[in-house]
Amino acid sequence: PSERIICFLATNYHQYLSIFLFFFLNFTYKHYSEHHESLKLCSNTMDSSPEDCDWLLYPVEWFMFGTVVCSWTKIYFQRSELYILSAVLRAVMTLFLCSVSQGLTVQVEDMRIRATYSQRKRIPITEGFLEVKDGGKWRQICNEEWTEMNSRVICGMYGFPGVKRFNTRPYKLLAKRRKKNYWGFSVNCTGNEANLADCKLGREIELKGNSTCGQGMPVVVSCVPGRAFAPSQPLVRLRGGAMIGEGRVEVLKNGEWGTVCDDNWNIRAATVVCRELGFGSAKEALTGARLGQGIGLVHMNEVECSGFEKSLTECYFNRDALGCSHEEDAAVRCNVPAMGFHTRLRLSGGRNPYEGRVEVLAEKNGTLAWGTVCSDNWGTMEAMVVCRQLGLGFASHAFQETWYWGGESSADTVVMSGVRCSGTELTLDQCLHHGKHIQCAKGGGRFSAGVSCTQTAPDLVLNAQVVEQTTYLEDRPMYALQCAQEENCLSSSADKADPTSYRRLLRFSSQIHNNGQSDFRPRAAHHSWIWHECHRHYHSMEVFTHYDLLSLNGTKVAEGHKASFCLEDSNCDEGIQKRYECANFGAQGITVGCWDTYRHDIDCQWIDITDIKPGDYIFQVVINPNYEVAESDYTNNVMKCRSRYDGQRIWMYNCRIGETFIS
Secondary structure, rough: OOOOOOOOOOOOHHHHHHHHHHHHHHHHHHHHHOOOOOOOOHHHHOOOOOOHHOOEEEEEEEEEEEEEEEEEEEEEEEEHOOOOOOHHHHHHHHHHHHHHHHEEOOOOOOEEEEOOOHHHOOOOOEEEEEEEEOEEEEEEEOOOOOOOHHHHHHHHHOOOOEEEOOOOHHHHHHHHHHOOOOOOOEOOOOOOOOOOOHEEEEOOOOOOHHHOOOOOOEEEEOOOHHHHHHHOOEEEEEEEEOOOOOEEEEEEEEEEEEOOOOOOOOOHHHHHHHHOOOOOOOOEEEEOOOOOOOOOOEEEEEEEOOOOOOOHHHHHEEEEEEEEHHHHEEEEOOOOOOOOOHHHHHEEEEOOOOOOEEEEEEEEEOOOEEEEEEEEOOHHHEEEHHHOOOOOOOOEEEEOOOOOOOHHHHHOEEOOOEEEOOOOOOOOHHOOOOOOOOOOOOOOOOOEEEEEOOOOOOOEEEOHHHHHHHHHHEEEHHHHHHHHHOOOOOOOOHHHOOOOOOEEEEEEEEEEEEEEOOOOOOOOOOOEEEEEEEEEEEEEEEEEEEEEOOOOOOOOOEEEEEEEOOOOOOOEEOOOOOOOHHHHHHHHHHHHEEEEEEEOOOOOOOEOOOOOOOOEEEEEEEEEEOOOOOOOOOOHHHHEEEEEEEEEEEEEEEEEEEEHOOO
């Protein structure tokens, strides 16, 4: 009937409640009308009164839930057998709606930290009035019920690890002079929330214009900036992430880095990691090796944090990682400060936003102008920094010619040259470069530096145990090493050696895994591979690995190298299909989850130690030594072993990857 009034409320749980109420009343009305033909349902309108109705519905109260205003329908019955049912229903609805209202979270359109005029040019903004946007207008929050836990959540959202004290006097003076427009609610945060939207909505505040917050003032938030909070040598690090503040979580224990199993991994544990490293709260707690698989031991399992620990190592965890593999490595994505790095660099002329000529905003004749970067010695490390600065992930290629990308002619002038990056810099101008003294032999223009970026990258890791278990010595005659000598796989003394003499070779197998998120492919296209007639095969990468024997002080005493004449999937993890095979000059590469094995009996899979004296040495293998192919992590491309040579035999022991080597 048209008289029936039901209030359908705006939020989901209110809708479900109202729909339930609607159908309940409809059923009850239908049931009783069949037995009581005179039963009449009507609404609280001008042309009807309770005396005329058997069942009257009318809205009598208004409630504010968040920013949604709705009416709550009360129910009255004339007939005694229905009144009791109505009263019980009203009581249940009252209790339910009251409990729901206390569980509401903060819902606003936007939020900002508004710095004072003297602080607005500072980057990042760490202190200022907190404002929320609601109903299209920016509003302040009264600080009468504001807590440090609330500020902790705000700072975490903006990429800062903690809260610090501030001078309230200038803010009180500013607040007195400004017209205020307060938001109508207080906020209750526990301090563990990742976002203000996760905090509970507090009590409603009566809005009275400038006198709304009579005993207080607008909320001011002051955050600890950047790495000031992070320890100089943290016990936790991030690896394999495409962006600043993200990566696989690794923990240092007994001098060796290991991973964290993702059992029970959650946003609280992730936030502890982020704050420990000087970032804000965690945006995501990632499981299932989403940012690549680690190597070595799994140090922590079933981690449980309160969210307030200073370090992940202070959380409860299970040291027993049985059943955990690197397929379950935990990772994080952290909130990082808005530094505005991307505003000083751009890619121009590319086919998509992930590629193009690199252009830098630099000072020229007293004004800021866009210009290009000299491509002399421009390589993967420099491209990595560019992609990271722009928030585009990893570099897939570094280009020394960009004539095919037509950038803006007004930006053709070279404004940066001599760029040398280690790969860890946050911005290109943090790399070594010539400064104002531009030197570019190629002259820029068509030879300006360019990049292409990608969200995923491979990650090659050598199996140290295989090297340790397969090492042995072989004395091989020179006449059997002619092809190897042509490819410079012997020491320089072999050039003058008698053809009937022998060379002593330190042989071993290498098993190289791709633990990254994309396939490892040679940089050179198939048509540009180099043919070697002696071995009768192509080299897709002229130098794929370096093999070195070092003295204990790090001096190189013998060396070898291995060209990638065949990059293929020798074996793969269960469920992964091989994609690359060298037979019939097929495509070369290493699939994610697969590995390429270079057996000990292959030519050049050795170091020539003929001229080496007995003693203790360090054996070192470096994969992708010239950074020809971009990877998500280069620190695990190095393997070192202790070795002892007595003139007849050699022992290889304590082989470790990357920074875990113990001398």
